[in-house]
Amino acid sequence: MRYFDIGVNLSSEQFAKDRADVVSRARLAGVDNMLLIGSNIQDSQQAIVLANEFSLIASAGIHPHDAKTAEDDYCQIIQNLTEQNTVVAAIGECGLDYNRDFSPRDKQREVFAAQVALANKLNKPLYMHQRDAHHDFLAIVKEAQVPGVVHCFTDSEEALEAYLELGFYIGITGWLCDERRGDTLRKLLPRIPLDKLLFETDAPYLLPRNIKPKPKSRRSEPLHIEYVAKQAAELYQRPLEEVANAAFYNAHKLFGLELA
Template sequence: MFELIDIGVNLTDKRFRNDIEDVVQRAKAAHIRAMLLTGTSLSSSEQAVALCQQYPEYLYATVGVHPHDASSLNDQVLDELFALSQHPCVVAIGETGLDFNRNFSTPDEQVLALNNQIELAKTAKLPLFLHDREATSTQINILKPFASHLEGAVLHCFTGNKDALFSYLDLGCYIGITGWVCDERRGLELKSLVKEIPNDRLLLETDAPYLLPRDLPFKAKKGRNEPAFLQHIASSVAALRHTSIEQLAAQTTTNTRRLFSI
């Protein structure tokens, strides 16, 4: 029997509002041993911690402010995030990073928010949960001086090129792979790169309700991704790495427990 851990679930999203218990039970039935709920704002971080308290030792959380909302990060929010980070279910700071694709917050606001959350991670002694979209070189340059002072980091939902992959690996980052790898249009480069990720740096995630795998053999309820589909993603990754799902599950579960101390 294999077990998987989904390191990226947006269970506070409104698309899960009416059936969280069913989603959790389907995940358990699909060999999902634990899930990490992603905090993307102070509000969603608070909601994630509250959900963890309903499912102790099954749900864990990150707390942070997504680059889209970087303009909302001020000293008061940082203080409240630090207080949240002391809860035993909180295992990382983030989702933080840079997103220069849409710039819902300005690049300067995003850089400031990232630096503040790096300091928060150092103070809280927690790893970073990182986002990167069209900002790799800037983000790498920001992270590089801090790499040896962090409790680790994962580049969540990696979709970059080979240079980006090895830049993050060189910093000691783990790499999170989602159902993007199941996309026959956008995921071709990622398919070729998955086998390049060292065994001890690979993590798996759904990013549910987003990034529904396009090649699911059935129609997803409400057209929504959910943690139970991590098994499908794991099978795809295992095939690309020429290994069994059992071996992949054992390795990625070990990696997840190591990084997040769960």
Template sequence: MFIDSHAHLFKKDYAADLDDVISRARDAGVDRIVNPGTDLETSREAIELAERYEIIYACVGYHPHEAARCEGRALEEIEALSHHEKVVGIGEIGLDYHYDFSPRDRQREVFSLQIDIARRRNLPIVIHTREAEEDSLGIVERKLTDPNRWRITPDGGGEGAPAPRGVFHCFPGDELMARKVNAWGFYISIPGPVTFASKPEKPNLMAEVAAKIPLDQILLETDSPYLTPVPFRGKRNEPSRLPLIARRIAELKGVPVEEVGRVTSESVRRLFGTGIAR
């Protein structure tokens, strides 16, 4: 009934009980989970988990926090990993100017190079952007509009490849930004904070966006182990809590929760292709 389009189910957080976490997800109606890597090590682990659990599919890539450690042949190895049959995207990639754990110029470079990988491989991208929306959108837009940027391999492997497509995970923007990326063919993904209370002094922008953007442009995610929805806020998150997010979006849109599950699951399959088995 539901697909969790973004969760990090790695051993550092789930070593003791991952079998139980997967079982609870199934019991909650979550039948597929997309598990993005954040560096070379976790990308390999994402594939290992996808091989171990039918329910899990992997993405591979370098998170902006790890861009400074993306050295040597690391991106060549990421591209090699992307050929695995259960790898369905390149991610989690992007820019993060909130923490600045990696120099901004290196973040931008690694982000751009990974979009190139996605296009060569005809895979969608999973984008993280935090307090970096202008630069993130600028990089993606340039990749969309400048075909010369794709003539990048000696054998012509980049020639004629599809334009990038993907999802802005944990969507940080307003309605205008959402409609802009939707027009580019990108989805927005909504996690647990959509369930948080909205106050006059601190309105819930994510809930406002989720209410206004067409349901078929939205994906659901938990971003486990982070961003736990109400009433479990503050505890470790897990995919079994995805229905709480779906329920809140159903309330905002005035539609049955079953419709939210059906439409968002169809969108995940549309984005990631036949790799996400029915």
């Protein structure tokens, strides 16, 4: 089985002591590639360094939580990072988060809209985040002229249908494996066409709850993506290989990568 984890926070301090081992374990588990998430300028730069070190890909952008601290020339900096580093495969993580409101909502919208425009300019896919902000998010992404993925989708049927109508891919994490919080997502999953499905761990977060025995560290790793895929295959009532291969192909298509 071959997997592509489209969401890994490898720059997290939780991986500071064993990043190389994390990547090695993932590859032994069949994870052929990963996208390392950049959530602000510094984090994007670190993701790029790690992507080059481990022959992976990265995103470059500003998360809504960090919108309030975005420098005046952030779009130019992101553009420079993208043009100077072939490993940058997407613009983001960008979007809106009205759940925590770590940045003022008007600033979130401004920074998100600017990154959508930048992705259009650079012809790069969008790597997007949305929490409790569907209608404002939708108004902005309707301006997108490039493909993208709604990362770590956990929203409503209305939101899912709107994003699929726009042609976006849907990123599914270990949230799917959470019997406490994931009921809505589990019911909606079969509505996601296989040609729009992507898998991600969002490691070190969202440890799948169907892992037995659970890791002592309680830290999610890219190697755990198989548990997300297994849960999805059960809900689709399709063979694991079919579901995993679809997501693997979709990731290559979205990020413009050749299948080996």
